[in-house]
Amino acid sequence: MRRSMGTFFSQTLCLLCLGSLIPGIMAGFLETRTGYLTEPAAYRLEAETMVTAERLSSAVASSFALFDTSSILPALDSGTQGAGSDVILRRIVTRTIIPETGDSVEVTGLLAVPVSANSTVPVVSWQHGTILSFDQVPSNMVKLSDPNYTLTDDADSLETLFNIQRFAANGFAVIAADYIGKGPLRNGRGEAYVVKGATTQTCLDVLNAGLTALKNLDLTPTKLFLHGWSQGALNTQWLHQALRSGGVAIEATAVASPFSDLDQAWRYWSGKVIFPLPEGLSSYAALAPWIAPCMIVALGSYELYYDLPGLLATAVRPQYRELAERYWNDYNISAIHPSDAPNSTNLLVDSFWKGYTNDQISALQRQLISNTAINWDYDSPIRFYYGLADAAIHPAMVTRTLAAGGRFTEGIHVANGSHRATFLAGLYGDQTSLDGHDNVLSWFQSKLL
Structure with missing residues (x-):
């Protein structure tokens, strides 16, 4: 199923040089199983707020132990792992059509942009993991507009906080979908949990809206990276495959604790x-x-x-x-x-x-x-971070995906890595905790050189 390589950079520049640019124009080269997204999608940005680098790093430090459940990492080192830039957060609102039902619904997501960004910016599309609530979604990070608001594990998407502090505060724009049936515009709709079409289409539409918003903020997207954990790792593989089917180049993809084959x-x-x-x-x-x-x-x-x-x-x-x-x-x-x-x-x-x-x-x-994600021959680098003490994902489930994925796949095991600790190690670990490999941020940054 290998597809021809597209060039995200050149396509983006070509599309963005159009004098008549309108929101959603980038939809023309995003393809899903239901066909090309040919209709321009309107979007709006809400609840803009700036969060300082110091506050992001402080919030991460306070939440670190909640994820390092295996005690495999040292405490956050603010000198080497701290945020490098203040970040502007905005809620994205756009529309998606659910392939399985044909319903057109408003969906939300998050756009996080480093204050340091100037004219161009690489992009990380982040797909969050399983959240057993309706409200712990990426776009709720805009609650940080209240200087007295304290993030908690039972009310907020802390995994998104880590992505903002790691990527958006270190030079990447981060775009993240809230998913169907979650977030402030849920309106009583049931979740589309591991429903392939609805999930992939939502991620595509929020990504498309975020990319277009960046252009309208006078920032040109350069290279595209994907990151996901747990359920979001499956969603990231679906998104990767849909983007490549449409010829969109992906610089690198990283997934943690992935269950790629739902039947298995x-x-x-x-x-x-x-x-x-x-x-x-x-x-x-x-x-x-x-x-x-x-x-x-x-x-x-x-x-x-x-x-x-x-x-x-x-x-x-x-x-x-x-x-x-x-x-x-x-x-x-x-x-x-x-x-x-x-x-x-x-x-x-x-x-x-x-x-x-x-x-x-x-x-x-x-x-x-x-709805499996293992029947794909990857033609751009993708890393699978997996724990050796993960209570949801057995290593054998990952190695099967590595064997089928082709020469661009790479597996990185985390010794003693629980489900949450594997995710954290992927972002903050070093060669000691990552079997001689670098973490996702360092890996993505190496692709910018």
Whole structure:
């Protein structure tokens, strides 16, 4: 599936030199499975605020331990890892058409631009990971307009904070989508969790709006980089493939803790696939308790967006159905008592993996297989950062993707890396924690030379 190389730099310059530039003009060369985005998309920017480099680094330092759950990194070194520039944050509002349903909806995202940017700027498209709430989205970083606002793990997208401090405060513009069913314009819409078309189209449209906004801010995008973690790692691979299908050049892509094959991931989470221990380990991390809520959200999303009525009720064991329906509607994890909570190995009905159960479950399994991201021959550099103590992603799930991805793929393991610590190490680690490799920021910066 290798596509011909496009030149993002030259296409961008060509498009941006048009005297009649209008918002969305760059959509002409972004392609998805449903075809080229030929209609110019209007956008607006809201809630502009500037955040100082000092405040960004202070917020990251306060949140560092929440992600370094394996204690594999030293504390943040403000001298070598601090933000290098103040950053201007803006909420992006644009529209997307959901391929699975045909609905046209407003979606939100974040545009973060270094104050130091002057005439040109490289761009990082950031795809955030699983967030089991409706509100912990990248665009909520504009809350930092309040100097007294304190970011917290249960109310904010701290992973986006790290990306802003690491990339936007060190010379890159960062563009990040909030995803369908999340953010200030959710309007009661259900999430499209790991729904390929809706997710990819939203990321494309927010990226397109952000790139156009940069031009209208008198900044020319130069090189394009992609970064994602966990669910966002899957979304990043989908986005990468869609952009390359449209001939858009990508300088480099980095993903952390990726589950690239949904069918394989569900079998692993359900206990139906057992991988051998990674070399040198005598045990491996038990599956995380938050995987079951993620599977519930995925079931609700697939029922909604792939028109599979009754999927949630028929796929979940009877004793957990009422809980699952309630959680899909309110995301209130605190209402689930631990003694009543399912885990990923006992959530699904016994017949789920044994043969035909009903049309909805069969359709779900076909869709999980169809939404894989491993059937791609990468023709630009992509790194997969994976932990050796990740309670959601087994290393065997990543090495399979590396083997299939071609010569531009590279795997970097993080010794003792939990799910969160792997993400953090990818951004702030060094050769000691990253098996002799550099972190994502250093790698991206090397591509600018």
